[in-house]
Amino acid sequence: METETVLEVKHVSVDYASASGAVHAVDDVSFSLARGQIFGLAGESGSGKSTLAYAIARLLRPPAIVTQGQVLYYPRPGAAGKNGKNTPAPVDVLRLRPEELRAFRWRTLSIVFQSAMNALNPVLTIGAQITDVLRAHEPAMPRKAQQERAAELLRLVGISADRLQSYPHELSGGMRQRAIIAIALALNPEIIIMDEPTTALDVVVQREILAEIMALRERLGFSVIFITHDLSLLLEITDQIAIMYAGRIVETATQQQLYRQPRHPYTYGLLHSFPTLHGPRRSMTGIPGSPPNLRVLPSGCAFHPRCSLRFGACQAVIPTLLTPTSTAQNQQVACHLYDASLHPPHLPGELGNTQIEQIDNQELALQRESGNENHTSLY
Amino acid sequence: MKIIHRFTESSASNVGQGGMPEHSTQKADLEAPILEAVHLRKVFPLRGLRLFGPPRGVQAVEDVSLALRPGCSTALVGESGSGKTTVARLLAQLYPRTAGELLFRGQPLTGKSSRALRQYRRYVQLIFQDPFASLNPMHTIYYHLSRPLRIYGHAHSAAEEERQVTALLERVNLTPARQFLRQFPHQLSGGQRQRVAIARALAARPAVLLADEPVSMLDVSIRLEVLNLLLRLKAEDRLALLYITHDIASARYFADETLVMYAGQMVEGGPSEAVTQAPRHPYTQLLLLAAPNPARLGMAEQRPDSPLLETRGEPPSLVNPPGGCRFHPRCPFAMPVCRTQVPPRTELGNGHWTRCYLYGESSKPTCSNVARSAQSKES
Numbered sequence: 001m002e003t004e005t006v007l008e009v010k011h012v013s014v015d016y017a018s019a020s021g022a023v024h025a026v027d028d029v030s031f032s033l034a035r036g037q038i039f040g041l042a043g044e045s046g047s048g049k050s051t052l053a054y055a056i057a058r059l060l061r062p063p064a065i066v067t068q069g070q071v072l073y074y075p076r077p078g079a080a081g082k083n084g085k086n087t088p089a090p091v092d093v094l095r096l097r098p099e100e101l102r103a104f105r106w107r108t109l110s111i112v113f114q115s116a117m118n119a120l121n122p123v124l125t126i127g128a129q130i131t132d133v134l135r136a137h138e139p140a141m142p143r144k145a146q147q148e149r150a151a152e153l154l155r156l157v158g159i160s161a162d163r164l165q166s167y168p169h170e171l172s173g174g175m176r177q178r179a180i181i182a183i184a185l186a187l188n189p190e191i192i193i194m195d196e197p198t199t200a201l202d203v204v205v206q207r208e209i210l211a212e213i214m215a216l217r218e219r220l221g222f223s224v225i226f227i228t229h230d231l232s233l234l235l236e237i238t239d240q241i242a243i244m245y246a247g248r249i250v251e252t253a254t255q256q257q258l259y260r261q262p263r264h265p266y267t268y269g270l271l272h273s274f275p276t277l278h279g280p281r282r283s284m285t286g287i288p289g290s291p292p293n294l295r296v297l298p299s300g301c302a303f304h305p306r307c308s309l310r311f312g313a314c315q316a317v318i319p320t321l322l323t324p325t326s327t328a329q330n331q332q333v334a335c336h337l338y339d340a341s342l343h344p345p346h347l348p349g350e351l352g353n354t355q356i357e358q359i360d361n362q363e364l365a366l367q368r369e370s371g372n373e374n375h376t377s378l379y
Numbered sequence: 380m381k382i383i384h385r386f387t388e389s390s391a392s393n394v395g396q397g398g399m400p401e402h403s404t405q406k407a408d409l410e411a412p413i414l415e416a417v418h419l420r421k422v423f424p425l426r427g428l429r430l431f432g433p434p435r436g437v438q439a440v441e442d443v444s445l446a447l448r449p450g451c452s453t454a455l456v457g458e459s460g461s462g463k464t465t466v467a468r469l470l471a472q473l474y475p476r477t478a479g480e481l482l483f484r485g486q487p488l489t490g491k492s493s494r495a496l497r498q499y500r501r502y503v504q505l506i507f508q509d510p511f512a513s514l515n516p517m518h519t520i521y522y523h524l525s526r527p528l529r530i531y532g533h534a535h536s537a538a539e540e541e542r543q544v545t546a547l548l549e550r551v552n553l554t555p556a557r558q559f560l561r562q563f564p565h566q567l568s569g570g571q572r573q574r575v576a577i578a579r580a581l582a583a584r585p586a587v588l589l590a591d592e593p594v595s596m597l598d599v600s601i602r603l604e605v606l607n608l609l610l611r612l613k614a615e616d617r618l619a620l621l622y623i624t625h626d627i628a629s630a631r632y633f634a635d636e637t638l639v640m641y642a643g644q645m646v647e648g649g650p651s652e653a654v655t656q657a658p659r660h661p662y663t664q665l666l667l668l669a670a671p672n673p674a675r676l677g678m679a680e681q682r683p684d685s686p687l688l689e690t691r692g693e694p695p696s697l698v699n700p701p702g703g704c705r706f707h708p709r710c711p712f713a714m715p716v717c718r719t720q721v722p723p724r725t726e727l728g729n730g731h732w733t734r735c736y737l738y739g740e741s742s743k744p745t746c747s748n749v750a751r752s753a754q755s756k757e758s
Contacts, residue, residue: 235673286603
């Protein structure tokens, strides 16, 4: 995995203007996406994950306004910049001029939307919708070459090329989603934002699409920002995960750290909210209460009314992301429990104890062994 | 035969660990079912003139039998279009059945008069998937809950009615109840609305509760609470609960018994832990392999290799479904007999059964012919 950064989101905030004052949908969010990485953005409805993605692609329309921040895109160092330098300067996507933005979108960054049913035009064939991208961005390309490229893209996502003449309603849900991915890949972008790409699909089809995305990433080397509410799915496919709550990132970690050692009480609650199929039956605790109303956010940490570990500082101060221990370098958490200067109460075993981590690792290794045995024995 | 057994036995060692209460169906003595479906069949006729041949129809449910017992929860698992909602609506007598019988407390249901249906719905209530659509936006919560009390004659005075409505709200943890009485559905969150829908079903004082995907529209962090609420109510009132879901992992936690449907046919059933940890039917195995598994970190390197995962394709059209076992076009283990005859029910012990020729006494497949049919499918 390359560690070179391709996109850096810095202190981005998005407000929705409303009659009763501005609603902070995204509040001071920062993260960076490495080249070839799959970055997962998880959160419940209303946590701001889709708004953030739309802000990155500059797809937000009033009443949504980006009030602060930068989205820096680092062009590939190999490609020489305008003034012949080897490492071109980063570009702030939020400040691109309209014509620059048109060139940036789709060629550098494309989006796969949630509902393939609505994202495709029902009265145009799949082929016409793929070549539309090519006509818009590569007008010099001969029509025949465009047709060939469209057929190639369909084959790439596992649809036979004779489907070019099909209309969206003639395809199944899974094939429509594949077609959308084909359109997103048309110009070989470096970054693809996937907003709940498999939510409306059945598990078996979802698994096929995910395998397809993983295989394509291996081959083409694009980066993915993968947005979903399904944490179990993210844990399985992503490299780095950020958990959003009420417009803020509350924890960011690699998927292994997050699964074995969640730090934020909200992450811990989420991990114990969905039933697991494999391994012993764990008791599930869930999270009391319901997600906050963004119009009237609780003071301090927005999660504190639902948090069983809250203490004095939680109601007063908004926590910022910090690294909880010296060992976990990629893990950051926005929680006062890890800020020694605030004298937090003693951490319960699940959140702070490293011994549990070791036990979990062993358990995991055991599970993995038995899991592998299961699958090979199917032959 | 042996190979598939190994898949199941190695993971069956997990059964019953983790300190969760043992399921009631694992006891030898079972209570008499309160609602029973026997060889239920539903064909939705298709409109349109056809001069030749028999009239066509969507064969949504084919030969489904199930029994709901007091104090037991039964999960009905399947993908979209598998007919699971149709089964619930047949059980609630919202649809007339094409063939088959419904037995309520051992008596066959024949009456079709509105009086007989109302009497039936006093005992059998349905909870719908979408709490945004199942409550009338024009009416208050009080109206929603008082109507069943009046219709079924549980409340005889206004004071009694209000007392019972308040008690219902408290039972579903909507407290302080007074605050909710005069509110309209739009003023509540999704989780609260679904609680109102549950309270409305309870108002009739039913013996059977049919819950059609009761949490799939809710946020992850509040799903568990609604499910636990249903479990508590089931235990308190000794309700027979049918839990319809596409999420087989939640069936493991939530239901004593799990039934798996594919394309209108029931393919496997039995104690939840046995079905999810030792699946026998290839479709159940596919469903379980496809479910997200956070323990399987990093899909690329640890993707399970199974011929089942190579099965491309989607559930068949139910207008003209494949003969025999409807899964055979996708099944890597399909044998000639699967194409022509519907597999009989094979008992696997402890109430676990499947409808698959791989386990039938008559065909007795061996390791070699399973492998051969898998090969011939691939080539």
